[in-house]
Amino acid sequence: MGIQGWTFLIVGLTFALYIFIAYLSRAGTTGEFYIAGGRVSPLANGLATAADWMSAASFISMAGLISFMGRDGSVYLMGWTGGYVLLALLLAPYLRKFGKFTVPDFVGDRYYSTAARMVAVVCAVFISFTYVAGQMRGVGIVFSRFLEVDISTGVIIGMVIVFFYAVLGGMKGITYTQVAQYCVLIFAYLVPAIFISMLMTGNIVPQIGFGGTLADGSGEYLLDRLDGLSTEMGFDPYTDGSKSTIDVFFITAALMVGTAGLPHVIVRFFTVPKVRDARISAGYALLFIAILYTTAPAVAGFARANLLDTVKDAPYSEVPEWFTSWEETGLIEFDDKNGDGIINYTPDAETNELYIDQDIMVLANPEIAQLPNWVIGLVAAGGLAAALSTAAGLLLVISTAVARDLIRRTFVPDITQQRELLFARVAAGGAVIVAGYFGINPPGFVAQTVAFAFGLAAASFFPAILLGIFSNRMNKEGAISGMIAGILFTAGYIIYFAFMFPELNNAENWLFGISPEGIGTLGMIINLVIAVSVSRFTKVPPVEIREMVERIRVPRDLDKDEVKPPTRIGD
Amino acid sequence: MKSKAQQYWRQNLIYLAILLAIWFVVSYGAGILFVDWLDQFRMGGFKLGFWFAQQGSIYVFVILIFVYVWLMNRLDKKFEYNEV
Numbered sequence: 338m339g340i341q342g343w344t345f346l347i348v349g350l351t352f353a354l355y356i357f358i359a360y361l362s363r364a365g366t367t368g369e370f371y372i373a374g375g376r377v378s379p380l381a382n383g384l385a386t387a388a389d390w391m392s393a394a395s396f397i398s399m400a401g402l403i404s405f406m407g408r409d410g411s412v413y414l415m416g417w418t419g420g421y422v423l424l425a426l427l428l429a430p431y432l433r434k435f436g437k438f439t440v441p442d443f444v445g446d447r448y449y450s451t452a453a454r455m456v457a458v459v460c461a462v463f464i465s466f467t468y469v470a471g472q473m474r475g476v477g478i479v480f481s482r483f484l485e486v487d488i489s490t491g492v493i494i495g496m497v498i499v500f501f502y503a504v505l506g507g508m509k510g511i512t513y514t515q516v517a518q519y520c521v522l523i524f525a526y527l528v529p530a531i532f533i534s535m536l537m538t539g540n541i542v543p544q545i546g547f548g549g550t551l552a553d554g555s556g557e558y559l560l561d562r563l564d565g566l567s568t569e570m571g572f573d574p575y576t577d578g579s580k581s582t583i584d585v586f587f588i589t590a591a592l593m594v595g596t597a598g599l600p601h602v603i604v605r606f607f608t609v610p611k612v613r614d615a616r617i618s619a620g621y622a623l624l625f626i627a628i629l630y631t632t633a634p635a636v637a638g639f640a641r642a643n644l645l646d647t648v649k650d651a652p653y654s655e656v657p658e659w660f661t662s663w664e665e666t667g668l669i670e671f672d673d674k675n676g677d678g679i680i681n682y683t684p685d686a687e688t689n690e691l692y693i694d695q696d697i698m699v700l701a702n703p704e705i706a707q708l709p710n711w712v713i714g715l716v717a718a719g720g721l722a723a724a725l726s727t728a729a730g731l732l733l734v735i736s737t738a739v740a741r742d743l744i745r746r747t748f749v750p751d752i753t754q755q756r757e758l759l760f761a762r763v764a765a766g767g768a769v770i771v772a773g774y775f776g777i778n779p780p781g782f783v784a785q786t787v788a789f790a791f792g793l794a795a796a797s798f799f800p801a802i803l804l805g806i807f808s809n810r811m812n813k814e815g816a817i818s819g820m821i822a823g824i825l826f827t828a829g830y831i832i833y834f835a836f837m838f839p840e841l842n843n844a845e846n847w848l849f850g851i852s853p854e855g856i857g858t859l860g861m862i863i864n865l866v867i868a869v870s871v872s873r874f875t876k877v878p879p880v881e882i883r884e885m886v887e888r889i890r891v892p893r894d895l896d897k898d899e900v901k902p903p904t905r906i907g908d
Numbered sequence: 909m910k911s912k913a914q915q916y917w918r919q920n921l922i923y924l925a926i927l928l929a930i931w932f933v934v935s936y937g938a939g940i941l942f943v944d945w946l947d948q949f950r951m952g953g954f955k956l957g958f959w960f961a962q963q964g965s966i967y968v969f970v971i972l973i974f975v976y977v978w979l980m981n982r983l984d985k986k987f988e989y990n991e992v
Contacts, residue, residue, distance in 0.1 A: 403962075408943075411961035415935045418966045422931045425973045426924055430980075544963060548953040558953030576958040578943070585940050593935075616980060620973040627966050634962040890920070891913045892989040 343714035344484060351521050351718045352498055355725075358517055359502030359510040367758050370507030371438040371737050372607045377512055379614040383621020385515035386605045388522065388726040390596075390622070391629060392468075393475025396522060396723035401698035404637035404644075407567075407575040411634075412585055412854075416592025418623060418630050423597040423799075425619035429606040431806045433615035434889040438607060439734075440600045440798060441742040447805040448813040449882055451747060456820050458742045460797045461600040465731040465738075466771065468599075468790045472728040473776025479720045492776040495725060496769050503729045503736075504765045508608060511729045518722035523628060525719025528712055529702040530632050533639050536706055547635035559642060566645040571683045575641065581844065587855030594861055595791030598799035601730040604737070612892040640698040643705055648680045648691060656680070659704040668694035732772065736765035789831055792853070796823035796860025804868055809886040811868065814875040819868025827860030916987045923979050927972050934960060934968040 338346075364370040377385070395417070403410030435443055440461060445454025473492050480491025502510045530543045538559055540546035551557050564574040573579050580588075596602065605622075606615045647657060653671060663669040670692040671680060682691040700720075703712040740761035745752050752760075797820045804811040804819075831853045834842040844850055851859060877883075910918075938946060938960035946957030954963075984990065 408958055408961060411939055414962055415939055415965050418969050419931065419935050422928075422969050422972055426927060426976055547963075548951070548959070550953065560953045560955075560958075576947070576955050582940060586936060589935065589940065613977075613981060613984065616973075616977045620970070620977050623973055624970050627970050631963055631966050887913060890917045891987075892984055 338710060340710045340713050341485065343711045344717045345714075347711065347714040347718045348484070348721060351517075351722065354517055355498065355514045356501055358513045359506040362509045362513045363505050364507035364509045364758075367741070367754050367761065368438075369509045370758055370761050371741065372604070373507075373509040373512045375436075375608060376610055377608040379609050379618035380621055381512065381516050382605060382609050382614070382618040383625055384519045385512045386602060386618065386622035387625035388515040388519035388722070389511075389605060389730040390599075390602055390626060390727070391522065391723050392727035393472055393479070393720060393724035395629065395633075396526065396720050397475065397479070397696050397699050400633045400636040400640065401695035402637075403634055404641040404698050405695055407573065407641075408578040409580045409585065410637065411578075412580075412588045412592065414630055414634060416589045417596055418626060419589070420593040420596025421619060421623040421626070423593060424602065424606075425616060425623070428597060428603065428802055428806070429615045429619045430612045430892070431889045432603060432802070433606050433609065434612050434892065435885075436607070438604075438741055439737050440603050440802070441738060442746070443805065444798075444801055444816070445742070445746065447882065447885070448801075448816045449879065450813040450817065453801075453813055453817050453820075454742060454746065456817060457798070457801070458738045460793060460820070460824065461738045462735055464600060464790045464794050465734045466768075466775070469728050469731040469735075469768075469772045470775035470779060472724045472731070473772050474779050475724040476721060476728070477776055479717055479724065484717075489777045492773055495721075495728070495776070496773040499725055499729050499732065500766060500769045503732050503769065504762050507761065507765075508604075508733055511726075511733055512608060514729070515726045518726040519625060522719040522722040522726075523625070525715045525722070526629050526632060526699075528715060529706060529708060530636050530639075532708055532712075533643075533702060533706045534635065537639050537643070543635035543639075544631045547638050559638060563638060563642045563645070566642065566649065570645065570649060571685065573684075575638070581850050583850050584844070584847075584852050584855055587851045587858045589855075591795050591855045591857035591861075592791055594795035594799050595793075595857055598794035598797070598802070599790070600794070600798065601727075601734045603798075603802075604734060605730075636699065636702065640702065640705070644693070645682070648682045651680050652678055653680055654678065657705075659701055662704065663697055663701055668697045728772065732765055732768045735768040736761050739764035739768075789828075792827045792831060792857030792860060793824060795857035796827040796864055800861055800864040800868060804865070806886065806889065808869075808872075809883045810872060810877065812872050812875055812878045815868040815870075815872030818871045819864040822867045823860045823864030826863050827857050830856045830860075912987055916983065916989070919983055920980070923976065923983075927976055931969065931972055935965045939965045 368374050399413055402413065432443060437443060437446065441454050441457035444457035445451065473495060476495035477488035477491035480486055480494060481488045502514050531541060534540055534543040534546035537552060538546035538549040539552040540549050547559065549559060551559055551562060560576055564576055567573065567575050578585065606618065609615050609618050647660065653673065660669060664671065672690050674688065674690050680691055681688055683689045700716060703716055740757055744760050745757050800823065801816050801820050804816065834853045938957065943957035943961055946960065947955040949956040951959055
C-alpha cells in the first residue's frame with residue numbers, strides 16, 4: 338500500500354477512535370462540561386495534560402528548530418518543561434483546593450472584584466485565540482501535505498472533528514480523547530526516532546545514542562562529528578551557542594513562566610478529585626512530556642548530521658531520493674548559483690545554494706531512514722493528534738470564559754444550568770468557527786504568536802495567581818494594576834518590534850539585549866513589583882479573603898477550632 | 909504556639925525553597941550561566957554544559973516533581989490531612 342493509502346487508513350482509524358471516545362464521555366452537566374465532573378484520575382489527567390500541552394509546534398517544528406539552532410535550541414527544551422516544576426510546586430495544588438472551574442474564577446474570587454475577573458477573561462480569550470490560530474493552520478498543513486487536499490479543506494476537516502468532540506463532550510470528552518491522542522502522538526514520534534538512532538549509532542535509545550559513537554565504524558562521537566562538519570562548512574559548532582547569555586536566560590524564563598500561566602494547562606488541574614492528585618498528575622504530565630522532549634534534541638542532532646553528511650560537497654546528481662521528493666513540495670530548494678553542479682551549503686546568504694524548511698526535519702525523518710510507508714502515515718496521524726488536542730483544550734478555555742465567567746458570573750447570575758450548558762456549547766461552536774477562519778486566513782503574525790501567547794501569560798496570570806496564593810496581603814488594587822502594567826508593557830514591546838518596526842528588531846535596539854521572545858520575563862517582574870508596591874499603599878483585603886487564602890494552603894479544611902481570623906497584618 | 913496549618917505551611921515553604929533552588933541551579937545555572945565552563949568536562953560524547961541544557965535539566969525537573977509529591981504526601985500524613 339502507498340503512502341497516501343496508509344495515511345488515510347491510520348488517520349481515519351484514529352479519528353474514528355476520538356469520536357467514539359467523545360460519544361461515550363459526552364457531558365450532561367456544566368460540571369462535566371467545564372471540569373469533567375472533577376473525577377479524572379491523576380494518571381489520565383497527566384496523559385491528557387501532556388497531549389493538551391504538546392502542540393503542532395512541539396511535534397512538527399521543535400526538533401527542526403533545534404536542529405538549526407544547535408545549543409541555542411535549549412531555550413525551548415528547558416523553557417517548555419521547566420514550567421511544569423513551577424506549576425506543580427506553586428500553582429496546581431492550591432488551585433485544586435480552591436476548587437472552582439476556571440482561572441478567571443480564581444482571579445475574580447481571590448481579588449473580590451469583577452474588574453479583575455474581566456481582565457483575566459480578556460487575557461484568557463486573547464492568549465487562547467492567538468495560540469489556536471497556529472494549531473488550526475498546523476492541522477491544515479499536515480492534511481494538505483499527506484492527503485493532498487488544499488489547506489482550507491484540511492482546516493475544515495479539522496474543524497468538524499474538533500467541533501464534534503469539544504462541543505458535545507466538553508472537558509469530559511476532551512480529556513479522554515486527549516489520552517488517546519497522547520498515545521498516538523508519542524508512538525508516532527518515537528518509532529522513527531528509534532529507527533534512526535539504531536541506524537546512526539547502533540543504540541536503540543535515542544537519548545543515549547545522541548551522546549554515543551557513530552555506527553559507521555569510525556568510532557567518532559556523533560556530536561564531535563556534528564561539530565566538525567559544522568565548522569568545516571563555515572557554521573558555528575553545533576554544541577556552542579550564538580545567542581547572548583542574557584537573551585537565552587530571559588527567553589527560557591518567559592517560556593517557563595508562560596507555560597505555568599497558560600490557562601488551558603491550568604484548568605486541567607481542576608479536573609482531578611483531590612489536592613494530592615493535582616500534585617502527582619503534574620508529575621505524570623511532565624514525565625510524559627519529557628519522553629518527547631528528551632527525544633527531540635536527539636532527533637535534531639541525527640537529522641542535522643545526516644543532512645550535512647548528505648549535502649557536503651555532494652554533486653546534485655547524486656542526492657538521495659528523499660532529497661528530490663521533498664524538493665517537489667518546495668520545502669527543499671537547490672539553486673546552483675555558481676553552476677558547478679555541487680551543493681554549496683554555507684551560512685553566507687550570498688554563496689548558499691540550499692534552502693531547507695525547518696519543519697521537514699521531523700516529517701522527512703521516516704523517508705531519510707527509509708522506513709516503511711505505514712510509519713509516514715503514523716507521523717501524519719501523530720501531528721494531527723498533537724494539533725487537535727491542543728486546539729480542543731484552547732477552545733474549551735474560550736467557551737468556559739464566555740459561558741461561565743461572562744454570562745453566569747457577571748451578567749446573568751440566575752441562569753439555569755441547562756441554559757448555561759447551552760451557552761457553553763454555542764460559545765465552543767463559535768470559537769471553532771473563528772479559529773477555523775484564522776486557520777484558513779492566517780493573520781501575518783502567526784509565526785510570532787508563540788512569543789505573544791507565552792509572554793502575555795507570563796506577564797499577566799502567573800504573578801496574579803502566585804501572589805494570590807503566597808501573599809495574603811495582596812489586594813485587588815495591587816493585582817489589577819500589576820496585570821495591566823505587565824500586559825501593556827509586554828504587548829507594547831512585542832508589537833513595537835514585531836509589527837511596527839520589524840527593521841529595528843535586533844540586539845542593538847533591544848532593551849538590555851532582551852528579544853521580544855524573552856520580554857515576558859521583564860513584564861512579569863514589572864507586574865510583581867507594581868502589584869506589591871500598590872498593595873502596600875492600599876487597603877488590606879477583607880477578612881474572608883484572608884481566610885480563604887489560609888484555607889487553600891492546606892489540603893483539607895481544619896477542624897473549626899483551629900480556624901482563627903488572622904490577627905497579624907501582612908504575611 | 910502556631911496553629912497546625914501555619915506549621916504545615918512553613919514546612920511546605922522550606923521544601924519549595926530547596927526544590928526551586930535545585931531547579932534554578934540545573935537549568936539557569938548549569939544550562940545557561942555556566943554552560944561554557946561546564947563544557948570543558950565530558951560525559952561520553954556530551955560536553956557537560958550542553959548535556960544539561962538539552963537533556964539533563966529535563967530529567968532533573970521530572971525527579972524534582974516526584975520528590976515534591978513524596979515529601980508533601982509524607983507531610984500530609986504527619987499533619988493528618990488525609991483527604992477522602
